[in-house]
Amino acid sequence: MNNKILAGIFSVPALFNIPISAQETRPNLLFIMTDQQRFDTIRAVGKYEFLNTPNLDRLASEGVMFTHAYTPCAVSAPARSCILTGQLVEHTGVLTNELVAKDHPDTDFTDLPTFDRLLSDAGYYSEYHGKWHAPRQWTDCYVGFDSRGNETKKHRDRVRELYADKEYPDGVLQDNSMFGLPYMPDPIDRRVLRGYDGQGRLFPEELAKRKHAQPDNHGMLFIDDSLSNTASQAKQAIQALFRAKESGKPFNITLSINYPHAPMLPTPGYHGMYRPDEMPVPASIADPMTDSPYTVQNGRKALPEYGDPELIKYMMSAYFGLVSEIDHWVGEVLDALERTGAADNTLVIFMSDHGEMLGAHGMREKNMFYEESARVPLIIRFPGRIEPGRVDSNVSTLDLFATIMDYMGIDSGSRDGESLRRFIEGSSDNDIVVTEWLYNGTKQPSHMIVDGKWKLFLNYSSESTVIPVLYNLEEDPNEMNNLIGASNPEREKYLGKAGQLKKEMAEWLRSRGSSYADPIDELML
Numbered sequence: 032m033n034n035k036i037l038a039g040i041f042s043v044p045a046l047f048n049i050p051i052s053a054q055e056t057r058p059n060l061l062f063i064m065t066d067q068q069r070f071d072t073i074r075a076v077g078k079y080e081f082l083n084t085p086n087l088d089r090l091a092s093e094g095v096m097f098t099h100a101y102t103p104c105a106v107s108a109p110a111r112s113c114i115l116t117g118q119l120v121e122h123t124g125v126l127t128n129e130l131v132a133k134d135h136p137d138t139d140f141t142d143l144p145t146f147d148r149l150l151s152d153a154g155y156y157s158e159y160h161g162k163w164h165a166p167r168q169w170t171d172c173y174v175g176f177d178s179r180g181n182e183t184k185k186h187r188d189r190v191r192e193l194y195a196d197k198e199y200p201d202g203v204l205q206d207n208s209m210f211g212l213p214y215m216p217d218p219i220d221r222r223v224l225r226g227y228d229g230q231g232r233l234f235p236e237e238l239a240k241r242k243h244a245q246p247d248n249h250g251m252l253f254i255d256d257s258l259s260n261t262a263s264q265a266k267q268a269i270q271a272l273f274r275a276k277e278s279g280k281p282f283n284i285t286l287s288i289n290y291p292h293a294p295m296l297p298t299p300g301y302h303g304m305y306r307p308d309e310m311p312v313p314a315s316i317a318d319p320m321t322d323s324p325y326t327v328q329n330g331r332k333a334l335p336e337y338g339d340p341e342l343i344k345y346m347m348s349a350y351f352g353l354v355s356e357i358d359h360w361v362g363e364v365l366d367a368l369e370r371t372g373a374a375d376n377t378l379v380i381f382m383s384d385h386g387e388m389l390g391a392h393g394m395r396e397k398n399m400f401y402e403e404s405a406r407v408p409l410i411i412r413f414p415g416r417i418e419p420g421r422v423d424s425n426v427s428t429l430d431l432f433a434t435i436m437d438y439m440g441i442d443s444g445s446r447d448g449e450s451l452r453r454f455i456e457g458s459s460d461n462d463i464v465v466t467e468w469l470y471n472g473t474k475q476p477s478h479m480i481v482d483g484k485w486k487l488f489l490n491y492s493s494e495s496t497v498i499p500v501l502y503n504l505e506e507d508p509n510e511m512n513n514l515i516g517a518s519n520p521e522r523e524k525y526l527g528k529a530g531q532l533k534k535e536m537a538e539w540l541r542s543r544g545s546s547y548a549d550p551i552d553e554l555m556l
Contacts, residue, residue, distance in 0.1 A: 057281040058413070058439055059377040060150065061272075061368060064114075064285070065357055066107060066162060066292040067397060069386035070100065070406040072354045081305065083355045086362030087410070090381060094412025095455050097422045101464045101481060103429040105385040105397040105404045107164045107292075109467075110428070114384070115145040115165055117432025117446030120467040121545055127470045131166055140166045146435045147283060148172045149443055156280040158271040161264040161287035164384075174274075183289075186263045187211070190254055199253060204231030214250045214296050217307075217345040219336050221247035241333065246395055248294030249346060251302035256356070259298050260289045265360035269367040276371040286364060291353035291387065293396070301352035310344035310351075313391045313403075315509040320392065322516025324476050324488075324498045325401070329394045338393025350389060378438050379412040382428055391509075398468065400479040400488040400500075401510055405466055411455065413438060422454045425464045425481050447543045465539050473497065478551065480536040486510075487532040491550045499556055501529045515556060529556050 071078040075088040075096060103113035104120045112118075112125035120126060124140040144152070151157045151172035159173045160182070170176050191211055203213040204222055213231070216223045225237040233243055256262065268286035275282030297304075316338055320326045336342045361381065368374045384407070388394040391403040398404065409428060411417060416438070430448040437450040454462075461483040469477055473495035479488035484505035490497035501514045514525040533551060541548035 056376070057155075058416075059275075059281050059373055060155075060283045060435060060439065061364075061377050061379045062283070062285045062435075063288070063361060063364065063379070063381045064111075064161075065288045065383040065408075066290065067385060067387045068291055068354065068357070068383035068408060069389065069403050070098070070408050072291075072351070073408055073410075076408075079311070079351070081309070082351060083304070084358040086358045086365065087381065087408075090361070090365065090379065090412055091410050093414070093419055094379065094410050095417055095420050095422055097409040097411075097426050097451075097454070099423060099425045099481075100382070100407050100409035101405050101425065101427050101466055102383075102385045102407050103427055104467050105399060106468070106470070107384050109470075110384040111165045112140075113429050114382075114431050115147065115169065116141055116143050117146070117429065117443075117448040118143060119429070119447045119540075119543060119545060120469055121547065122447060122543075125166065128164065131164060138166075140168070143446070144443075145169050145172070146432050146443070147285070149436065149441055150283040150439065153439075153441055154280060155283040156275045156278040157283040158268075158275065159285040159287065160267040160271060161285075162289045163287065182267070183260065183263075186260070190258050193258070194254060197253070203253065204250075212253060214248070214252045216248075216250040217295075217349065219339075219342040219345045220249040224336055241330070246293035246295075248296055249349060250296055252296040252298050254298055256298045256300040259356065261353075261356050261360050264288055265364055268364055272364070272367050272371055272373075276373060282373075288357055288360075290357060291350050295346055295349040295353070297349050297352040297356060301356045302349060304352045304355055305348045307344040307348040310347040312340045312343065313389065313509075315392045315511055316340055316343060316390050318392045318509075318511050321511075322498055322500070322513035322518055323392075324490075324500065325392065325394075325399055328399060328475075329388070329396050331392075331394050334395070335393075337388075337390055337395045343390035346395070347389060350387065375414045377413075378435070379410075380431065380435070381408065381410040382431070383407045384428075398475075400466065400468070400476055400486075402504070402508070405479065411451070417455055420455075422451075424454055424459060424461050425483070426451055426454060426462060427464045427466070463535055463539055465536055476500070478536060478540075478547065480532050480539070482532060482535060485528060485532060487529055487536070489533070489551070489554065489556075491547045491554070493550070493554055499529065501525055501532070526556055 073087045074082040074084045075091040102110045104110045108128040108131045109120045109125050112123040116123055118141055147157055157173050159176050199213050203215050226234045271284050385397045386404045388403045430451050433448045433450040436443040437452050464481045466479045473490055473492045476488040477491045486502045486504055489499040502510045515522050515529050537548045537552035
């Protein structure tokens with residue numbers, strides 16, 4: 032590999048040595064968001080003691096870690112749109128990922144400004160780096176931003192050029208959907224399981240069964256650690272921090288990292304960082320899904336490998352490796368923030384848009400109200416203004432918009448979310464959290480409520496055949512016993528609690544002007 036080429040492409044300019052000029056006293060914002068990172072993938076949470084996440088652990092010790100934070104929707108574009116605007120999925124108009132994949136000038140997205148737009152209008156220097164998965168018309172507030180992903184595409188093209196003539200060992204597969212580069216597959220990879228030709232392509236009969244997709248890729252990506260997507264995006268954010276400091280304005284920088292979203296392809300330094308044979312098999316992997324509305328969700332029956340207790344360990348190993356890579360680069364970004372001299376005046380938020388099933392209930396990906404899919408990491412640090420601590424109350428990342436506006440001192444008017452300051456400053460209430468998934472109409476659960484230890488999810492329509500679900504998360508943390516399911520002989524005992532939660536859900540939605548409030552209120556369980 033040509034080190035001069037790499038230095039020219041990825042070196043951070045001599046911005047590290049710029050003098051610290053007088054900066055406005057208004058607080059700055061550093062917003063770090065990952066994609067598909069579940070709540071328990073930080074060692075400080077306490078579930079996986081083997082995890083290597085020293086930088087996120089440090090951030091958690093210096094700020095407030097929310098242990099029960101939920102996404103407003105367990106799908107990227109709807110979730111990100113809610114977070115940016117503080118509005119329900121219903122009110123943003125972003126119901127699916129597909130709506131933001133192309134320009135849709137006639138789509139009825141909300142015209143309320145994002146928190147980034149409000150900060151920019153207030154004189155903040157704003158840059159956004161990494162994955163953008165929200166309406167493109169919301170991006171004109173960022174300096175030098177390209178919502179069509181050309182920043183990432185150019186990086187991938189440079190990597191391909193660097194590796195164009197490289198020779199690979201036997202067993203390496205071609206045609207990887209992430210970089211267009213070869214990778215060494217793990218045993219859970221679809222090509223390995225379904226058969227492939229010498230170039231790594233699936234045999235025609237397998238391709239005819241189901242289109243090959245990013246989540247089918249598992250293995251080791253054959254590029255240097257320094258050239259990964261996470262490394263590239265973090266380096267861009269580091270440069271942005273110094274440009275922002277040089278601007279003399281208060282700043283608002285977002286780093287949006289693609290991983291640990293599929294494909295599960297860590298680079299050599301992170302692949303095998305966690306031994307597959309030491310990975311803990313999810314307790315619900317063999318869930319019979321009795322009285323569950325998700326029996327065929329995410330191709331569950333067509334993809335038995337995600338319910339295989341040995342194969343799933345390879346996915347877990349790669350996923351946790353990607354998380355540790357994120358941790359490394361979050362540390363680099365936080366160190367850069369320190370070098371700008373602005374860390375003490377910067378609100379730092381770390382979170383993810385949604386989670387990942389990772390073999391729970393024999394499934395992969397998200398789109399569901401199960402904890403692994405709906406619950407996310409959330410850490411907020413603000414030196415001198417937020418005391419370090421831990422919040423175990425239920426909260427929603429829908430509330431981040433109002434929280435940012437609160438701590439930035441900007442009046443943004445009323446939104447669907449509320450500031451988390453009350454929890455940060457000591458409230459121990461188990462607040463109600465409601466989340467949505469509106470894409471599939473009456474075919475899947477559409478709304479979920481969590482209130483204390485209780486969780487209810489259902490479909491809003493009285494005509495739907497979707498099974499309503501009630502879980503006691505304290506007694507059944509793996510969500511395998513639907514207390515109001517038809518097979519539960521004590522079902523009648525829990526209908527009162529389910530009805531109470533349904534009413535709370537309807538009232539919460541009604542207070543935010545949701546059209547789903549009345550239909551839910553009128554449902555018979």
